Amino acid sequence: MNRGSARAASPDAEAEAVRVVVRTGKLILASGVASLAGLIATFSNVVAVAAWGWQVFVYGLLGVFVLGDYVTAAVAMRFWRRYRMVAWWLLFLMFLLFTFAVLATFVVTSPQLRDALYYSGILIFFIGLAVSVAEGRRRKREEAMRGT
Amino acid sequence: MLDAILLVAQFAEVFLMIVNPVTLVIAVAQAIMQAVPALRSILESVFGRAIDTWYQFVFAPGGLIYSTPVPSVPATALRTDLMPFPSLKAMVNFINLGIVSPTMQAFVLPVLQTLQSLFPAPGDFISWVAYGSAISMFFYRFGVAYVAGYKAFDEYGASGLLFGGFALLMSTFARTMAYDSYTKKTFTGFAMGFSITGFGAFIISLIKGKLKLSSPVAWATFGVFAMGMISSALVLSS
Numbered sequence: 001m002n003r004g005s006a007r008a009a010s011p012d013a014e015a016e017a018v019r020v021v022v023r024t025g026k027l028i029l030a031s032g033v034a035s036l037a038g039l040i041a042t043f044s045n046v047v048a049v050a051a052w053g054w055q056v057f058v059y060g061l062l063g064v065f066v067l068g069d070y071v072t073a074a075v076a077m078r079f080w081r082r083y084r085m086v087a088w089w090l091l092f093l094m095f096l097l098f099t100f101a102v103l104a105t106f107v108v109t110s111p112q113l114r115d116a117l118y119y120s121g122i123l124i125f126f127i128g129l130a131v132s133v134a135e136g137r138r139r140k141r142e143e144a145m146r147g148t
Numbered sequence: 149m150l151d152a153i154l155l156v157a158q159f160a161e162v163f164l165m166i167v168n169p170v171t172l173v174i175a176v177a178q179a180i181m182q183a184v185p186a187l188r189s190i191l192e193s194v195f196g197r198a199i200d201t202w203y204q205f206v207f208a209p210g211g212l213i214y215s216t217p218v219p220s221v222p223a224t225a226l227r228t229d230l231m232p233f234p235s236l237k238a239m240v241n242f243i244n245l246g247i248v249s250p251t252m253q254a255f256v257l258p259v260l261q262t263l264q265s266l267f268p269a270p271g272d273f274i275s276w277v278a279y280g281s282a283i284s285m286f287f288y289r290f291g292v293a294y295v296a297g298y299k300a301f302d303e304y305g306a307s308g309l310l311f312g313g314f315a316l317l318m319s320t321f322a323r324t325m326a327y328d329s330y331t332k333k334t335f336t337g338f339a340m341g342f343s344i345t346g347f348g349a350f351i352i353s354l355i356k357g358k359l360k361l362s363s364p365v366a367w368a369t370f371g372v373f374a375m376g377m378i379s380s381a382l383v384l385s386s
Contacts, residue, residue, distance in 0.1 A: 017361050018354050027352040032377065034342040036165060039337050039384075052163040061381050068374060079362065091367060098378050105385045114385070132364045 017075045026073075028067045035060025058106045065099040085136055090128030097121035336380045343376030 038060055041053025072095045076088035101117035104110050149380050350369045353359035 014361055020349055021361060022354055025320055025354075026348070029351065032340070032347065033261045036337065036344060039333065039340060039380075042251060042333060046170055047171065052238075057384075062376065064377055065374070072370075081364070087367065091370065092373065095374060098374050101378060102381055105381055107159075109385075113383070113384075114382065118382060122375065125375070128368055129371070132367050136364060137364070 017078045021071055021077070024067055024071045028064055028071070031060050031067060034063060041075075062102055062106070065095065065102050069095045069099055072129045076118035083139070084134075085132075085135055087128050087132035090124055091132060094121045094124040094128060097124060153211045333384065336383050337384075339376055343373055343380070346376065347373040 035057050038053040038056025038058075042050045044050045044053065065143065066106040069092070070087070076085075076092045079085040079088045097117050098121045101114050101121060103115040104117055158239065168240065346369065350359070350366070354366075359369075
């Protein structure tokens with residue numbers, strides 16, 4: 001929470017966070033594309049290619065979520081330090097739950113655990129979104145009050 | 149034409165606002181119950197057979213895809229599995245368990261029997277329930293795509309959300325309408341493709357400065373991207 005501090009929104013913090021997202025985002029995209037290529041390879045009639053494609057798909061997907069966790073953790077920390085934004089930590093928690101859901105799917109192979117983690121992640125996502133909107137409105141209100 | 153599309157989109161938005169939280173709560177409850185069988189046992193020991201009704205009632209509307217059978221419900225004149233919609237199935241369960249009063253039954257039973265005669269017996273996977281779930285999920289996803297796509301695109305240029313919405317739509321198709329692994333993988337491939345494209349558009353929007361990372365739209369883009377990706381994985385692993 002901002003605790004009513006009159007800290008002005010710094011474009012530096014935003015720019016710094018964007019730099020992290022863009023830099024790691026390219027890796028996430030590469031991992032995602034590799035994962036998709038692996039999925040396409042599973043259509044092959046050659047068993048070896050299909051099996052190899054499945055492995056690429058699994059690890060590619062895992063890569064997407066591990067990198068996603070890194071991005072959200074890094075950005076959450078920056079936003080927390082600057083604005084005390086709870087929403088970003090909730091987003092991080094969502095990604096963490098999704099990562100565990102992927103692990104539960106492919107490593108533990110537990111459908112129940114997978115569903116529980118996935119749906120918990122979605123729930124956290126919507127809570128985070130609501131908190132984000134509330135934080136944004138409060139910040140705007142504070143800025144407007146300072147302006148008058 | 150555009151007005152008509154926007155009108156439909158407005159309805160979808162309202163639908164999304166109503167359905168979304170309900171679906172989520174039910175889905176989470178369902179997941180917790182599935183993950184912790186002990187919790188179900190405890191509830192059963194406290195509430196007895198009524199838990200079956202509750203279980204069906206809670207899971208049927210939102211857990212359309214994972215609808216749970218209720219084996220202990222006695223066979224009566226009305227068969228739960230022939231009911232076309234989950235809410236009706238729940239109502240039949242209430243009647244079967246004697247929760248609905250005789251006066252109410254006298255009023256409700258003819259209506260339900262008429263409804264039952266109107267719809268064909270499912271017999272296989274392609275049942276009315278499956279269609280109902282697919283249609284409702286379609287509108288739900290369409291709502292996501294609308295809010296994500298139209299509004300975000302209009303105000304922020306975040307077309308990533310539009311693609312993310314499509315990704316969720318495709319993964320829904322994969323989950324509800326795929327009858328073989330080939331179709332399932334094809335839809336999943338589409339879902340992943342849209343999801344990746346959406347994330348790419350999100351990155352481009354950030355680079356171009358059209359999207360602020362601290363805005364809820366950026367939040368939503370990121371979340372929808374993740375959901376599209378993981379939905380794909382879940383479809384393939386189910």
